[in-house]
Amino acid sequence: MIDIKTVECFVFRYPLTEPVVTSFGTMRDRPMVLIRLRDADGVTGWGEIWCNFPNVGAEHRARLVDDVFAPILLRETFHDTESAFNKLTGLTRILAIQTGEAGPIAQCIAGLDIALHDLAAKKDGLPIWKRLGGDRNQVPIYASGLSPDRPERLAEAALNDGYTAIKLKVGFGLELDHRNLRTLxxxxxxxxxxxxxxxxxxxxxxxxxxxxxxxxxxxxxxxEAIPADRREKEWAQLESVAPMPLAGGENMAGDDVFDAAIAHKALSVIQPDLAKWGGLSKCVPLARRIIASGARYCPHYLGGGIGLVASAHALAAAGGDGLLEVDANLNPLRTDLVGDMLSGSNGMATLRESPGLGVEPDLNEFKKYLVPHS
Known part of the structure; x- marks a missing residue:
């Protein structure tokens, strides 16, 4: 039984000297929204909510937790993590329709779900990857977030850190895209x-x-060569001419949407983001369906350290030959929270055997990045 007694939300922003550029927007700082839950026995669980866009997203998600979800968590008890996910989703379904904020509400539930799994695994004395049925504590990684302005700088640093796979952002004009691809x-x-x-x-x-x-x-x-919401026939058309596998999934939400993508088979690599939709409760079973279909499960993630560690647990629990996405840009909200998970990587992330996520944030270390949200 899960009986939550305190719900706390923390917003952090790490200022960037070099913005992260995408085809649809620019990140001028790195935000992070952390959740800390404490139950009736004093056990804590940590989670992270996706909040990269828009630029006011972090404070907004935190206020949603304070105003909408904390009252639910404090008055309800839950049989287990999955029933908590389902109840939180059910109790806010009409609100999501009324406000048109299905995405932010799903993101809050996803982050809370991560925290509930951390708490439950600690009480069971098991790391999350093992509690969810995994048999390995290492997963392969790749370096992500390389923007179009001289990406070779980040790529060289990543190679020196032991990475053996790199992902480049494209969509900035074919001349620049080809120059960067040729260089990399x-x-x-x-x-x-x-x-x-x-x-x-x-x-x-x-x-x-x-x-x-x-x-x-x-x-x-x-x-994501085309918008995620384009019709199946367009994905099929692209798949028929593309000389490489197609990937997508970070902007999908819902079992029905993912199952349709699995059945359609245009995507060879499917990339749910567990801090954006589903948490561990939904994304680990989904990952197993992806793998069973013959596609690759490669979790999307570009945020702070708690969500990255949770994504590694999901990949380790699900199995398969997928890769864990690791942002190559400087961000202490990531690197100072993952502990030794990426140390001496040699292309691999190593999870601890300690209960839960295996990391316990020291908020004093990050107080200079803490910003108000109320």
């Missing part, structure tokens, strides 16, 4: 993995042309 392929050599992420930059005609033009680089996948 030369840097990586023929055997290391190179992926691309267009962040929904193109229409179907542009995407088909770009994908065909990228053939020479031997890409492991092309991610």
């Amino acid at each position: 392929r030369d840097l990586l050599g023929p055997d290391r993995q190179l992926m691309t992420d267009a962040n929904q930059a193109w229409n179907i005609e542009e995407a088909c042309y770009a994908a065909s033009s990228f053939e020479e680089y031997g890409l492991s996948w092309l991610e």
Whole structure:
């Protein structure tokens, strides 16, 4: 039985000297929303809510937790983590429709679910990956978040840190995209993995042309080449001409949506973001369905340390040959929270055997990045 007695939300912002650029917007700082739950026995659980966009998103998500979800958690008891996810979703379903904020509400539930799993696994004395049925504590990783302005700088640093796979942001004009891809392929050599992420930059005609033009680089996948909500026939059209596997999933939500994508088979790499929708309760079973279908489960993640560690637990629990996304940009809200998970990586992340997530944030270390949200 889960009986929550305190719900706390913390908003952090790490200022960037070099913005992170995507085809649809620019991040000028790195935000993070952490949740700390404490139950009747004094056991704590930590979670993280996706909040990258828009720029006011972090404070908004935190206020949703304070105003909407904390009262529910404090008055209800739950049989287990899955029933908590279902009840939180059910009790806010009409609110999500009324406000048009299905995304932010789902993101809050996802972060709370991570915290509930951390708490429950601590009480069971097991790491989350093992509690959810995993048999390994290591998962392969790749370096992500390489923007179009001289991405070789981050790529070189990542290679020096032991990474063997790199993902580049594209969608900034084919001349620049090709220049960057050529530079990175030369840097990586023929055997290391190179992926691309267009962040929904193109229409179907542009995407088909770009994908065909990228053939020479031997890409492991092309991610979100068209908007995530485009019709199945457009994804099928792109899949029929693309010389590399297609990837997507970070902007999908709901079992029905993911199951339709699995059945359609245009995506060879499916990438749910557990801090954006589903948490561990939904994303680990989904990951197993993805793997059983013959596709790859590669969790999307670009945030702070708690969500990254949770994503690693999900991948370790689900199995398969997928890769864990790790942002290559400087962000102490990530690196100072993951403990030794990425130390001496050699292309792998190593999870601890300690109960729960295996990390316990020391808020004093991050107080200079703490911002008010009320």
